[in-house]
Amino acid sequence: MKFVDYYKVLGVERDVSAEQLSKAYKKLARKYHPDINKSPGAEAKFKELNEAYEVLKDPEKRKRYDLLGENWKHGAPFEPPPGFDVRYQTGGGPGGFSDFFETFFGGRGGSRGGGGGASFGFDLGELFGGRRGGADPFAGGGGADVESTITIGLEESYRGSKTSIELSGDGKRRRYDVTIPRGLRDGEKIRLAGQGNGRGRQRGDLYLTVRIAPHPTFRVEGDDLLVTVPVAAWDAALGCRVPVPTLEGEVQMTLPPGQSSGQRLRLRGKGMPRRDGSQGDLFAELKVTVPKQLTREQEELFERLRRSAK
Secondary structure (H helix, E strand, O other): OOOOOHHHHHOOOOOOOHHHHHHHHHHHHHHHOOOOOOOOOHHHHHHHHHHHHHHHOOHHHHHHHHOOOHHHHHOOOOOOOOOOOOOOOOOOOOOOOOHHHHHHOOOOOOOOOOOOOOOOOOOHHHHHOOOOOOOOOOOOOOOEOEEEEEEEOHHHHHHOEEEEEEEEEOOEEEEEEEEEOOOOOOOOEEEEOOOOEOOHHHOOOEEEEEEEOOOOOEEEEOOEEEEEEEEEHHHHHHOEEEEEOOOOOOEEEEEOOOOOOOOEEEEOOOOOEOOOOOEOOEEEEEEEEOOOOOOHHHHHHHHHHHHHOO
């Protein structure tokens, strides 16, 4: 087993402060996050960064790590000092950690405390602004994690909200207060630390996968919203002002002459909120309509139009 230099992994000096360490980690994690970086090796690098930060951000674990000695920088096999007993235990979570981490810090396959693999509990809220459910995304737990699914409305995702849910666990039904962050997307997770199964301080975490219910008016396309806007045939031909619904209320949009069904007009900044504070766009997709029942005058006008177009 070879030593892993966590300071080198994060690109920092051994006397780095906690604030500098956090900044260095977030910068690299944004760069290598698998949802952003699709290059080969990005996911492995991302796991390595998480492992390094899990150790160095914790004063006690960092002290234990530093006790191993400078010779480990050169890849010498690990032999703990006489009488040195590691009993640090982390909660269950994703695997893929180095042999050094597992043996020394009680990870999967090497823990003396009987725990599972190290749990980073990482979510995008830590990197891109805000925390979900008020939880520390790296807090561990010795109990069993619980996963469930909640469904919210598009307006709740757009504005952010608070809701209460009830789930059954440990033989009883429990109530949870959940904060929905503004701009949360379908399929993302909210983590409630220490709200899973277990007892006392040995409780796992609760992970809520969020599903956004279909909306009768809007469709979500990434950061953008799409809405169908009916337009009379003569308005599409001549141009006009048409009302367009948004999640903030109705707005008036100028329709240029000569439009056809299926064309999209953009309303900038009326889409879904992004984590950097900006917003996507709203696209009004035109649907040209004609009356099902024409008056005599309308029939004559359409006949004149048809003859003039030949």
